[in-house]
Amino acid sequence: MEMSYVIDTLFALFAMTLIIFMVPGFAMLEAGLVRTKNVTAVLTVNTMIYAVASMAFLLIGYTLAFGSWENDSMSKWAAFLFQMAFVGKTVNIMSGGVSERVRIVPLVWFTIVMAAFIYPLVVNITWGANILDGTIFDISAMHDLAGCTVIHSTGAWALLAAILIIGPRKGRYGKNGQIRVIPASNIPLVVLGALLLWIGWFGFNGGSVGSISTKENADLVALTIMNTNTAGLAGAIIVGLIMYIKYKKFDITMILNGALGGLVSVTAGADMFNIYEPIYIGAIGGLIVVYGVSLFDRLKLDDPVGALSVHLLNGIWGTVAVAVFADVSLWAQVKGVLVVGLFAFTSSFVVLYLINKFVPFRASDDEQVQGLDIDECGLEAYPEFRRSI
Numbered sequence: 001m002e003m004s005y006v007i008d009t010l011f012a013l014f015a016m017t018l019i020i021f022m023v024p025g026f027a028m029l030e031a032g033l034v035r036t037k038n039v040t041a042v043l044t045v046n047t048m049i050y051a052v053a054s055m056a057f058l059l060i061g062y063t064l065a066f067g068s069w070e071n072d073s074m075s076k077w078a079a080f081l082f083q084m085a086f087v088g089k090t091v092n093i094m095s096g097g098v099s100e101r102v103r104i105v106p107l108v109w110f111t112i113v114m115a116a117f118i119y120p121l122v123v124n125i126t127w128g129a130n131i132l133d134g135t136i137f138d139i140s141a142m143h144d145l146a147g148c149t150v151i152h153s154t155g156a157w158a159l160l161a162a163i164l165i166i167g168p169r170k171g172r173y174g175k176n177g178q179i180r181v182i183p184a185s186n187i188p189l190v191v192l193g194a195l196l197l198w199i200g201w202f203g204f205n206g207g208s209v210g211s212i213s214t215k216e217n218a219d220l221v222a223l224t225i226m227n228t229n230t231a232g233l234a235g236a237i238i239v240g241l242i243m244y245i246k247y248k249k250f251d252i253t254m255i256l257n258g259a260l261g262g263l264v265s266v267t268a269g270a271d272m273f274n275i276y277e278p279i280y281i282g283a284i285g286g287l288i289v290v291y292g293v294s295l296f297d298r299l300k301l302d303d304p305v306g307a308l309s310v311h312l313l314n315g316i317w318g319t320v321a322v323a324v325f326a327d328v329s330l331w332a333q334v335k336g337v338l339v340v341g342l343f344a345f346t347s348s349f350v351v352l353y354l355i356n357k358f359v360p361f362r363a364s365d366d367e368q369v370q371g372l373d374i375d376e377c378g379l380e381a382y383p384e385f386r387r388s389i
Contacts, residue, residue, distance in 0.1 A: 004213035005074060011221075012078040015207025019085035022200035023050045026092040029193025030099055031381070032186040033253070033305050037371025038100045039185070039381035045095050045104055052108055053088040053115035061087060061120035067129035073211060082207060083123075086151055087115050093155030097307040098162050098361070101169045101368055104376050106359040110158075113351050119154060121347075122340055126150050142336030143328045145224070146208035148268035148318035149340050156312030157341055158348035159303070165352050166361045168302030170368045179297050182304070184253055194256035201228050201263045205270045220271055227270040228263060231282030235262020238286040257293075257306045258286035264314040268333075269322035277325045284321075285314045316341075 027046035031039045062069070062080055071079040091111045095102070125132045125139060127150065132138045144150050172180055184190055206225040211217045239258025243251045262282030270278070292309030301308065319337050323330035352361070363372055373380045 004211075007213040008074040008211045009078045011212040012074055012082045012207060015203035016078070016082045016085045018200050018203025019082075019207065020200075021196050022089065022092075022204070025193050025196030025200055026089075026096060027193065028189045028196060029256075030096045030305055032189030032191075032193060033096075033184045034099050035182065035371070036185045036382045037373055037380070039373065040377045040379050041104065041372035042096075042099055043381070044377055045099075045102075045107060046092065048104065048108055049091045049095060049111050050088045052111045053091055054084050056112045056115035057084050057087040057120070060116040064117065065120035065123035065128040067124075085203075086147065087119055089151055090114055090119050090155035090158065093152065093307050093311045094159040094162055096305040097156075097159040097303045098166055099304045100372065101363050102162075102166060102361050103359070103363055103372075106355050106361045109355050109359065110348075110352060114158065114348070118158070118344065118347050118351070119151075122150055122154050122344060126336065126340070137339055139332070139336040139339045141329060141332040142319070143272065143322050143326075143333070144268045144319060144336065145271050146205045146267045148264065148315045149336055152264050152267065152311040153315030153319070153337065153340060154344040156308055156315060157344035158352075159307055160301070160312065161345055161349035161352055162361070163301050163303065163308075165349070165356055168300060169304070170365045172302045173300055177300075187252060190253055190256060194260060197260060198229075198232055198263065201232070201267075204228075205267055209271055223275075224270045226275065227273050227278040228266055230275065231262040231266035231270075231278040231285065232259045233262070234279045234282030235259045235265070235286035235289070238283040239290055242287070242290050254290065254293075257289050257310055260310045261285040261289035261314045264310055265318035265321060267315075268318045269326055269328075272322060272326040272328070281318070281321045281325065285317060288313045288317055 023046065027043050030042045034042055062083060069076045069080065091114050095107060124130060126142060126144060130140050133140065172182065174180060202225045205228045206221050209217060209221045209224055212221050236255050236259035240250055240255045243249060243254055262285040265281050265285030266278050289306065289309045292313045293306050296303055296308050316337050319333050322328045323333045367375045
């Protein structure tokens with residue numbers, strides 16, 4: 001018993017460390033996808049999200065989610081740190097999608113509310129103490145290993161609410177509805193960020209198995225990580241093929257988003273699939289990214305990093321895919337998507353709307369033209385470069 005306690009504690013700490021690699025992953029991905037005049041602001045936002053969200057979860061959110069710190073299978077401190085590693089991801093998903101026009105101060109206020117209340121309540125009704133137990137809204141039967149719905153969709157529903165309130169970047173859409181492409185500023189950073197996220201996913205999904213101290217659990221962890229990787233491979237490959245067939249070009253930003261879509265889509269059930277099913281799941285996830293990006297652009301929902309396609313659509317698909325490919329109730333999965341979606345979107349919209357009334361989220365048109373690095377941070381990431389408008 002003591003040895004399994006030690007092994008599982010070490011496993012949780014190692015998985016937590018891998019997940020924390022997703023902090024620079026999000027930061028580098030977003031810094032590469034925005035224009036040079038907004039890079040420092042993006043990096044500051046990602047750093048503040050990690051610090052503020054983690055502290056809010058420590059002081060309030062963890063107890064709200066799980067009801068108690070006690071844990072018999074591993075150190076309670078390791079159990080907390082593993083769960084803490086997740087919390088900032090919900091706001092990372094949102095912040096990337098409103099890059100280049102969002103102010104830091106109101107975003108920090110929303111981060112506190114998300115990490116202390118909104119996300120912990122979603123965890124409570126799914127993985128945690130379950131205040132909805134026995135009610136018609138009880139969704140504890142949903143199988144969501146590492147947060148297709150609990151994390152990815154929750155963050156993306158908040159993003160959708162934020163985009164509706166904040167609006168698109170200046171110049172993103174023309175007066176006659178034309179879509180103006182704003183190219184990424186640093187492709188190497190995009191690649192680095194996406195691959196750091198990919199590596200972090202092994203701790204994200206593998207660590208969510210919860211134990212590695214028996215032969216059976218060790219095999220399950222290994223299978224979960226392999227299935228996670230397979231879905232990412234399939235998402236990247238299918239998007240690469242689509243890009244070449246449609247345009248005779250390989251768009252690395254779309255290929256990487258295809259990989260991330262595959263990784264999201266397998267997150268709910270990576271522990272339940274055989275070694276082939278993640279190929280189908282990840283490939284469909286890649287397809288969803290390609291057509292989701294086009295859909296949201298047509299709807300004038302400005303999302304610089306493609307987070308709605310990667311995290312919202314694939315969060316839904318991945319949760320439903322568990323029922324398609326494993327012996328799990330379809331209604332349990334759909335009900336979980338609906339209940340979490342309704343709560344996450346509504347609560348986020350209300351909180352964002354109220355904060356926006358007192359501290360506006362949107363930077364002015366002049367500030368967007370100059371770039372948020374100067375007004376928000378007083379420090380440019382590339383001072384020697386001539387800023388493009």
